[in-house]
Amino acid sequence: MRTVAERTAPESVEALSEVLARCDRERRKILIVGGNTLNGMGFPPEQLDVTLLTSGLAAIVAYERSDLTIAAQAGATIQMVGALLAANGQFVPFDAPRPQYATLGGTLAAGWLGPRRHLYGRPRDYVLGSTIVLADGTIARAGGMVVKNVAGYDMSRLYVGSFGTLGVLAQVNLKTLARHPCARVFLAPLPERTRTRACHQLEALAIRPAAAFWIEGFHNAVDGEAGPEGRVVVMLEGSEALLERATRDLRSALGRAGVPETRIVDAGARESFERVIDSYIASLGERSVTYRLYGMPDESERRVLALQELAQRFLLRAESIVDVMNGDIVLRVSDLDAHALGAKIEAFDDALHEGEPQAQVVAGEHPHRVYLRVWGAPPSSIERMRALKARFDPNGTLNPGRFVGGI
Amino acid sequence: MLKERLIDALGSDAVKTAPEDLAVYAFDAYTDGRLPTAVVLPASTRDVSAVVKVARACGEPIIARGAGTGLCGGAVPIIGGVVISFARMNRILSLDAHNYRAHVQPGLINLDLSNHVASDGLFYAPDPASQKISTIGGNIATNAGGPHCLSYGTTVNHVLALEVVDDRGEVFTTSCDDPGYDLTAALVGSEGTLGIVTSAWVRLMRLPEAVRVWVAAFGDIDAASAAVSAIIAGGIVPTALEMMDAVITQAVEAAFHAGYPTDAAAVLLIENAGFEDDMATCESAIAAIVKEHGALSWRAAHTAEERAALWAGRKGAAGATGRIAPNYYTQDLCVPRSKLPQALRAVEEAASAHRITVGNVFHAGDGNLHPLLMYDKRRRDQVGAVVETGNAILRSAIDLGGTISGEHGVGWEKREAMTRVYSTADLATMARVRDVFDPQRALNPEKIFPSGARCAEVTPP
Numbered sequence: 103m104r105t106v107a108e109r110t111a112p113e114s115v116e117a118l119s120e121v122l123a124r125c126d127r128e129r130r131k132i133l134i135v136g137g138n139t140l141n142g143m144g145f146p147p148e149q150l151d152v153t154l155l156t157s158g159l160a161a162i163v164a165y166e167r168s169d170l171t172i173a174a175q176a177g178a179t180i181q182m183v184g185a186l187l188a189a190n191g192q193f194v195p196f197d198a199p200r201p202q203y204a205t206l207g208g209t210l211a212a213g214w215l216g217p218r219r220h221l222y223g224r225p226r227d228y229v230l231g232s233t234i235v236l237a238d239g240t241i242a243r244a245g246g247m248v249v250k251n252v253a254g255y256d257m258s259r260l261y262v263g264s265f266g267t268l269g270v271l272a273q274v275n276l277k278t279l280a281r282h283p284c285a286r287v288f289l290a291p292l293p294e295r296t297r298t299r300a301c302h303q304l305e306a307l308a309i310r311p312a313a314a315f316w317i318e319g320f321h322n323a324v325d326g327e328a329g330p331e332g333r334v335v336v337m338l339e340g341s342e343a344l345l346e347r348a349t350r351d352l353r354s355a356l357g358r359a360g361v362p363e364t365r366i367v368d369a370g371a372r373e374s375f376e377r378v379i380d381s382y383i384a385s386l387g388e389r390s391v392t393y394r395l396y397g398m399p400d401e402s403e404r405r406v407l408a409l410q411e412l413a414q415r416f417l418l419r420a421e422s423i424v425d426v427m428n429g430d431i432v433l434r435v436s437d438l439d440a441h442a443l444g445a446k447i448e449a450f451d452d453a454l455h456e457g458e459p460q461a462q463v464v465a466g467e468h469p470h471r472v473y474l475r476v477w478g479a480p481p482s483s484i485e486r487m488r489a490l491k492a493r494f495d496p497n498g499t500l501n502p503g504r505f506v507g508g509i
Numbered sequence: 510m511l512k513e514r515l516i517d518a519l520g521s522d523a524v525k526t527a528p529e530d531l532a533v534y535a536f537d538a539y540t541d542g543r544l545p546t547a548v549v550l551p552a553s554t555r556d557v558s559a560v561v562k563v564a565r566a567c568g569e570p571i572i573a574r575g576a577g578t579g580l581c582g583g584a585v586p587i588i589g590g591v592v593i594s595f596a597r598m599n600r601i602l603s604l605d606a607h608n609y610r611a612h613v614q615p616g617l618i619n620l621d622l623s624n625h626v627a628s629d630g631l632f633y634a635p636d637p638a639s640q641k642i643s644t645i646g647g648n649i650a651t652n653a654g655g656p657h658c659l660s661y662g663t664t665v666n667h668v669l670a671l672e673v674v675d676d677r678g679e680v681f682t683t684s685c686d687d688p689g690y691d692l693t694a695a696l697v698g699s700e701g702t703l704g705i706v707t708s709a710w711v712r713l714m715r716l717p718e719a720v721r722v723w724v725a726a727f728g729d730i731d732a733a734s735a736a737v738s739a740i741i742a743g744g745i746v747p748t749a750l751e752m753m754d755a756v757i758t759q760a761v762e763a764a765f766h767a768g769y770p771t772d773a774a775a776v777l778l779i780e781n782a783g784f785e786d787d788m789a790t791c792e793s794a795i796a797a798i799v800k801e802h803g804a805l806s807w808r809a810a811h812t813a814e815e816r817a818a819l820w821a822g823r824k825g826a827a828g829a830t831g832r833i834a835p836n837y838y839t840q841d842l843c844v845p846r847s848k849l850p851q852a853l854r855a856v857e858e859a860a861s862a863h864r865i866t867v868g869n870v871f872h873a874g875d876g877n878l879h880p881l882l883m884y885d886k887r888r889r890d891q892v893g894a895v896v897e898t899g900n901a902i903l904r905s906a907i908d909l910g911g912t913i914s915g916e917h918g919v920g921w922e923k924r925e926a927m928t929r930v931y932s933t934a935d936l937a938t939m940a941r942v943r944d945v946f947d948p949q950r951a952l953n954p955e956k957i958f959p960s961g962a963r964c965a966e967v968t969p970p
Contacts, residue, residue, distance in 0.1 A: 139584065166847065167742070168739070168741065168845070169742075169846050170746070219783070223662055223666050224666075224685070226691065227662055227665070242935050242938075243932070246911070246912050247910055248910070248912050249846070249875050249876065250654055250872075250875050251843060251914070252663075252916055252917070253913050253923070253930055253931075254927060254957055255703075255938070255939045255943075256652070256694060257939060257942070257955075259694035260690060260691060260694060260695045260942070262691060263689075263690065263691045264691075265691055268690075280744030309784060310715075341786065341787050343787065344784055346543050347784075398605075398608045399607075418579070440796055460688070462688060475687075477688045478688060480689070481683075481687035481689050482682055483682065483687070483689070486692065486946070487690050489692055489945045490941075493941045493942075493944055493945050505689070506688045507689070
């Protein structure tokens with residue numbers, strides 16, 4: 103990335119509008135930066151004249167505790183919002199990695215999907231309203247602070263996952279949930295012979311775990327005994343009474359699958375869970391690239407084994423996280439150094455996308471990243487997406503070239 | 510010309526043009542519009558695509574229609590056009606119980622889906638009161654809610670992917686797991702103005718292992734609504750939290766003998782679904798709050814039959830008001846949940862100022878009010894009073910930080926009222942999406958967007 107001429111961090115929506123309108127008029131291209139946690143996603147910008155930081159818009163606008171709603175500016179960090187909510191017995195289940203840096207706007211714009219969504223729904227379903235500034239400086243509001251609203255198109259949901267290419271989110275209004283009184287994490291080794299049964303048992307539990315992972319590698323990042331075998335990490339959430347029963351069920355389910363000793367973490371359970379989420383985007387600098395794949399829970403085991411085999415063929419070290427409840431796969435491939443990785447990564451990327459055309463890159467700083475299919479194959483509706491981009495940002499001012507299909 | 514080409518494409522049994530056949534398609538549950546030029550009953554996505562191509566070639570707009578249960582004129586033709594009825598596209602195409610999803614056609618009746626998957630221990634969560642007749646396609650168009658969306662979310666939370674026919678008759682698909690813009694989310698709730706959904710992949714949920722239903726009765730509405738606000742403020746979000754006032758419970762009891770007390774000013778119908786282990790705690794927490802707010806009585810439904818009767822009464826409430834007045838007009842507004850007492854007071858004041866009998870039956874836990882305004886269509890003075898009452902209620906909702914529709918949609922009814930909640934810039938931003946998907950305004954024209962003439966009042970029912 104070449105040196106940028108201008109960095110700006112507007113401190114009001116009006117100032118943001120002025121910056122965008124001016125750049126748009128002058129055909130200067132803008133890179134939008136939140137907490138820089140998901141900058142391993144997307145193509146690098148085609149052209150970059152102005153770096154727009156959302157850090158100047160980081161206030162809590164309104165917290166309606168008794169309505170279970172909160173309005174915050176896009177630059178507020180997930181941790182800051184989360185801490186305020188937690189102090190009031192509430193939360194939003196966004197499961198963003200590195201929440202101390204990740205911003206609300208960045209997490210939503212990147213369309214981040216966390217492991218608890220099978221239980222609580224997608225982040226987009228928590229967005230009740232928004233204020234966005236379009237490339238031409240138009241300030242547009244959508245939705246409001248009510249939990250049900252069908253007055254017109256649901257623009258806020260469209261902005262979630264739009265990667266800053268339709269406009270710059272300035273404020274989002276969110277629905278919150280009451281926080282569960284208890285969380286408990288289970289850690290166990292997952293020898294190969296127990297894996298298939300264990301995953302099936304986890305999926306079939308009557309009290310669904312909030313999250314369940316089968317992890318290979320990531321030894322320093324994730325809790326658990328180091329060793330050659332995979333590990334299982336399960337988090338339960340709920341009342342004390344419910345967790346008592348869920349613990350019994352989980353232990354006997356894992357026991358039936360032949361999983362050896364299970365260690366329980368009560369104090370620090372949520373932190374333990376967060377370390378797994380952080381690993382989704384943990385990069386080894388220039389010597390790793392991390393892919394993410396979505397799919398059906400009953401296919402993830404077969405798929406991840408195929409991916410590991412593929413990486414082995416390329417003599418790449420492969421580490422993986424399978425989100426058992428949703429069927430997501432995170433795959434980190436690495437080599438001894440940037441040079442060694444650089445010699446293989448493009449061929450690996452080609453081979454990977456032959457079998458998994460939708461695989462996306464989510465982390466990694468290798469210079470060859472620019473040659474990879476970071477969004478996977480474009481979806482069938484790509485032309486409609488281009489048309490949408492053209493209607494919202496005709497001059498291609500915002501995050502040019504970074505999104506799907508080079509939008 | 511249009512008729513012949515449609516018959517060429519679909520066969521004569523799938524095309525209706527006789528005025529007596531068209532008349533029924535000029536209505537929905539809100540109002541009557543104009544007669545369509547033709548009504549077609551496609552059997553496949555290909556048929557829909559062919560219809561759109563023919564209609565466009567003949568300069569006719571297209572209106573997709575489910576069961577016609579909409580409450581804001583969303584499915585009525587305003588300037589003629591071809592109505593596409595999905596009555597023949599009503600099948601479950603595939604069921605993947607293991608991965609909790611089903612692929613369905615838009616004409617499938619909402620409740621039929623839940624009934625079909627019940628043997629797999631699953632259900633489809635969105636449950637509008639119309640669910641015995643309304644269709645999944647119509648529910649998608651309006652992003653329909655229902656009592657249980659308090660905890661399960663509205664239709665958009667349960668739609669995973671769509672197959673859509675666009676304004677030129679081309680087919681495209683969207684999936685919420687696709688990279689790129691979330692077109693699925695944009696299409697849900699767009700009231701047929703961005704494309705015509707020809708099939709949908711929807712999310713199914715596991716049937717809960719334990720369900721409890723309670724009824725709390727109150728001596729005044731204020732106390733009941735304050736109790737609702739307090740329950741939510743306490744962080745307790747049951748599966749459903751409904752309120753009915755005395756006008757409604759009396760009509761419901763006369764019609765169904767559902768089991769509601771008739772001597773209370775307001776009752777709350779509360780359901781919690783989940784795990785047995787949590788039920789006692791949940792019950793004692795809610796019971797404590799309602800008692801603190803002066804509840805006259807608190808009772809649990811002990812059997813599945815009792816629960817079903819209470820719910821049947823709740824879902825049949827609007828129909829039961831036929832005993833009070835020949836006609837009723839349902840408003841739909843949503844306010845922040847802590848503002849419920851003020852919102853209900855405003856409804857009461859507006860109705861009594863215009864001498865209109867009002868019955869309240871609504872999703873209290875969501876702050877989503879449904880005042881039913883009773884009147885006699887044959888009396889002009891009453892029609893005028895109902896319109897004014899409805900407008901006053903919407904104004905009060907906006908003043909309280911609320912919105913003009915929580916779950917029924919904008920349709921034709923509320924399009925002028927859109928200017929009261931959104932600025933010109935806000936609406937122009939929405940219109941950019943329309944420009945991409947339907948630049949000629951051929952899909953369900955004259956809906957959602959204000960007509961341009963800035964008449965800010967809602968049109969008569």
